Amino acid sequence: MPDRPAARHHYPFTAVVGLDTLKLALILNAVSPRTGGVLIRGEKGTAKSTIVRALAALLPPVAVVPGCRFSCDPAAPDPGCPDGPHGDDPGASVRPARLAELPVGATEDRLTGSLDLERALTEGVKAFEPGLLAAAHRGVLYVDEVNLLHDHLVDLLLDAAALGTCYVERDAVSVRHAARFMLVGTMNPEEGELRPQLLDRFGLTVEVAASRDPGERAEVVRRRLAFEDDPEGFAARWAAEENDLAARIAAARDRLRAVELPDAALRRISAVCAAFDVDGMRADLITAHAAMAHAAWRGGTQVTADDIRQAARLALPHRRRRDPFDAPGLDESELDTLLQDPDLDPEPDPDGPAGRGPDGGPDGGRDPGAADPEDGLSGGSDDGTEPHPDSGPDAGPDLDPSPGPGGNGRTPEPAPGDPAPAGGQAGRHGETTGDQDLGQRAAQAGEPYRVRALTVPGLGAGAPGRRSRARTPSGRVSGFRLPEGRIAAPHLTATLRAAAPHQRARGRTGPGLVLRRDDLREAVREGREGNLVLFVVDASGSMAARRRMGAVKGAVLSLLLDAYQRRDKIGLVTFRGTRAELALPPTSSVEAGAARLRALPTGGRTPLAAGLRRAADVLRAERLRDPARRPLLVVVTDGRATAGSPADLRGAAALLRDVAAVVVDCESGPVRLGLAGGLARLLGGEAVRLEELAAGSLRDLVRERRKAA
Incomplete structure (x- = not known):
């Protein structure tokens, strides 16, 4: 380069x-x-x-060996450099x-x-x-x-x-x-x-994040405009500051070798990492390196509590993440408390005075009037993050007596998002006849769980992922083809077979094959692709009336978690009352999908046809943006449609006949109408009952293994 x-x-x-x-x-x-x-x-x-x-x-x-494509250091050339050996005195050039x-x-x-x-x-x-x-x-x-x-x-x-x-x-x-x-x-x-x-x-x-201070934002724009008008002049005005900072970085690099990490500071680092419950030992090691770098940067020769604090603020937040829906964060007040904890001091010398702590205080405590030699904690800094709230709220209620996802065999109390007994004349199956309950609170979602594999049939060619079969740059070799342009992965056996019959005609006289360009064959690899998983969720009053919305949200959260692990894009369409809306345009951020789902209220009639038409519009637009990514439609409903005619529903379903579809049947109770199964037949897809969505049975595991084989 x-x-x-x-x-x-x-x-x-x-x-x-x-x-x-x-x-x-x-x-x-x-x-x-x-x-x-x-x-x-x-x-x-x-x-x-x-x-x-x-x-x-x-x-x-940096000083490099002249002509070395791998930037070897002349003072210590890499003995395994592909451009080597460079000899004892390879010379040097600086770049x-x-x-x-x-x-x-x-x-x-x-x-x-x-x-x-x-x-x-x-x-x-x-x-x-x-x-x-x-x-x-x-x-x-x-x-x-x-x-x-x-x-x-x-x-x-x-x-x-x-x-x-x-x-x-x-x-x-x-x-x-x-x-x-x-x-x-x-x-x-x-x-x-x-x-x-x-x-x-x-x-x-x-x-x-962008500053919300108008003065600071104006200064950003002012400097950028000045740079765009005269890049050379703008750079010259900042040259002195740039040179000073570069010199300070170089001095800190030289000083780093002399920085000492005392055992007391190492104990503090280990205690902080353990207290924040991070996985593995990489956090401890990175925090130690960052603390030493900070000490060298500030001109010190020994790591202090402030160095540890600054390092922990940068090294630990992203390592505390436990759930894919969690945002990285660190409670800095908790960090300050840990760094000031006297129990983090070194263990007392067994030969020292009995009953005296490392700071001379009784019972191992610090003397309240004594100064902490490692004190120097700075106050709250900018860009601090707060801990993310628990991403696993209590499971929503469900009257389904069968055990399984969303049901525990008990009759729980009504969920916060369920419609009250009074508040509009109830229609058939407990559904309100109007939209008077559209402003009710959202039901809490159940805990996510592992779901069975849902795939798009056939062989795709979309972005690499982990859901459906596809031709991808990596994966097992399934065949070969004539190359188009530069060969990324030649198929050696097929190439040799193509060249072998022509060796006498090409005048071969010795060992080895005489190859030509048209002999080359390229390997075709089969792997897995990521799909666009579009969720169409029924948020009508019929879902809430049966106390099912908590379990339904838990199921969709589980499908979102599955989409995250399989590297899919996701979208969310909801329908209730008289309309359907795109709650989340297609995106790779399942966190955004989870947030929209948790805040989703329920109530009103069931415009199922409107939901399907909205889904068809979304998929049509997305096909223009990303034609290689195949969609998977997941409709979560009990199948009831109380807004629109049966002809509307059939017409809307016909728009989605070329899309792989799965209908998650949320109907519960001893008497089932089977409406979701009828919807699946209209869509040409598969119907899965809510309680069968979990991948917990041996039958499902065997079926998944056979599909993957």
């Missing part, structure tokens, strides 16, 4: 208004790459990309630290590098083309919208970041090279979350 031209001016790092916590996280990683990178979460238009691109200019320049950007549409070979298999097959040589991990070595690797990357790419780059080495193992050729870089990712949570295990691989995380 060529160095950035000197004439191109990025927006200066020091000119960014506010975002002090984000600046600190980036600086700590610049001081100590062992901090593990930064994940920047925030809404669109909050200068995430701007500040990351400005960071590379602050990093100290700026690089910023390598990984686009969302990148492929695996672009990230890790690839063998030029076309040359290997036609010329008989091994040729390796380095990827972005090699370009980012000793610099910054920036991944915008990291939550939209394919999972296997995220796994590869995070493994390389953790190991400091990139391994390429394919087609009987093994290549490894150093890949130590500062990893920075940005994401908008509205577009979907990273999996928790991938979220944990980022060292630090920062939540950013």
